[in-house]
Amino acid sequence: MTKPQLLNSNGNAQAIALSERVYWIGALDPNLRTFDIILKTANGTSYNAYLIKGSHGVAVIDTVKENFAEDFFARLESVARYEDISVIVLNHLEPDHTGALPELMRRAPHAQLYISQKAQTMLKALLKQEDLLYTSVLTGDCVSLGDRSLYFLHTPYLHWPDTQCTYLPEEKILFSGDVFGCHFCDSRLFNDEVGDFRFSFEYYYAHIMRPFKDHVNRALELIEPLLPLTKIAPAHGPILRDQPQRYVQRYRELSQSTLQSEVPDGEKTLLIFYLSSYGNTRRMAEAIYEGAMSIPQVRVSLYDLEGSELTPFVDLIEGADGIVLGTPTINGDAVKPVWDMLSSLVVINLKAKLGGVFGSYGWTGEAVRMVEDRLRGLKLRVPVPGLRIKLIPTEEELKLCHHFGQQLAQELVGLRHNKIIDIADLG
Numbered sequence: 001m002t003k004p005q006l007l008n009s010n011g012n013a014q015a016i017a018l019s020e021r022v023y024w025i026g027a028l029d030p031n032l033r034t035f036d037i038i039l040k041t042a043n044g045t046s047y048n049a050y051l052i053k054g055s056h057g058v059a060v061i062d063t064v065k066e067n068f069a070e071d072f073f074a075r076l077e078s079v080a081r082y083e084d085i086s087v088i089v090l091n092h093l094e095p096d097h098t099g100a101l102p103e104l105m106r107r108a109p110h111a112q113l114y115i116s117q118k119a120q121t122m123l124k125a126l127l128k129q130e131d132l133l134y135t136s137v138l139t140g141d142c143v144s145l146g147d148r149s150l151y152f153l154h155t156p157y158l159h160w161p162d163t164q165c166t167y168l169p170e171e172k173i174l175f176s177g178d179v180f181g182c183h184f185c186d187s188r189l190f191n192d193e194v195g196d197f198r199f200s201f202e203y204y205y206a207h208i209m210r211p212f213k214d215h216v217n218r219a220l221e222l223i224e225p226l227l228p229l230t231k232i233a234p235a236h237g238p239i240l241r242d243q244p245q246r247y248v249q250r251y252r253e254l255s256q257s258t259l260q261s262e263v264p265d266g267e268k269t270l271l272i273f274y275l276s277s278y279g280n281t282r283r284m285a286e287a288i289y290e291g292a293m294s295i296p297q298v299r300v301s302l303y304d305l306e307g308s309e310l311t312p313f314v315d316l317i318e319g320a321d322g323i324v325l326g327t328p329t330i331n332g333d334a335v336k337p338v339w340d341m342l343s344s345l346v347v348i349n350l351k352a353k354l355g356g357v358f359g360s361y362g363w364t365g366e367a368v369r370m371v372e373d374r375l376r377g378l379k380l381r382v383p384v385p386g387l388r389i390k391l392i393p394t395e396e397e398l399k400l401c402h403h404f405g406q407q408l409a410q411e412l413v414g415l416r417h418n419k420i421i422d423i424a425d426l427g
């Protein structure tokens, strides 16, 4: 198979054909190393945009980041005229896909803009144009280009509220937006020609899609009936034309998998993590563990954060019903490994899990409250007030720890009576 040439003989960017009527008109960004501040990109990324020619109109799906607009327009002009563009679809409004939109709308004044229903307020906020005309669409809505048509699939939160996919049934191509994409830049464009991008595909899923697993599963309910597809055309990374269904299957696997739990149905899981500099928070942790273990139907685990990498814990927490964190207060703060763990949890859905915090302190004991606030910010429920103990816990205080563990475990199985004890409040 010949390799696509991305420049013509005059050195201008040119469109690449996916089929006789469908073209890639995006841009390559090989020098990008960090995307959206948090994502690493070892060999850059691509901003994929597409053009479809129908017998009665031309459609453009997505645009590119603003400073790559020149390549986008050159590629578009290599296969179509602006006056023939009747449809512009935005699958997603993030600026890496809408940067060239205002200029495209200026150049193609006859085009009708199609966005998802959830995109409407975002569009106005992003483009700052109150008089913008558009049509909002939902699953099943369709726009005709004559002998080609575009159907819309409402797939919100993959990974923004506005995200949708667009399907071209006559060619069985799915334009999937960020879904099935990855930050991988390779001018060979197609998955059967580019270098090995598996790590990038998995990394992208883990950081972009994983927090929205429920939404991924709902989107797959819409996408799987379309199989077999001839191509999946995502907004970043390789175009998937060789066995595109493999990538759909992989999303299904990833969105269903949590660590295989050996806990029988009906039992709840509670994970207790701690760090301890002088053994005081560890003594508290052990007493809390004993207390929680005394409640039937709760499987309790105790881990010293000093003894492991964080990654396996993230997987454990994703499958657990509750987590309890123990941290000493040092220099008025929780210790760094605890904050590291909390920041690593943003890739999973924690909503409605049980949270609890405890710790020994020397002077003021701010750490427990700070971590409680963070747990609430991550949407955990924190029904039992945090437990703080000054320096070395006494036998009486260890009983409080035991009781604290019991309360948390009782919360998990719906047996708790509201009795609040915080040793710091008693003193």
Ligand code: FEO
Pocket (backbone or CB within 6 Å): 092, 094, 096, 097, 159, 160, 178, 235, 236
């Ligand atoms: Fe590729 Fe969510 O933007």
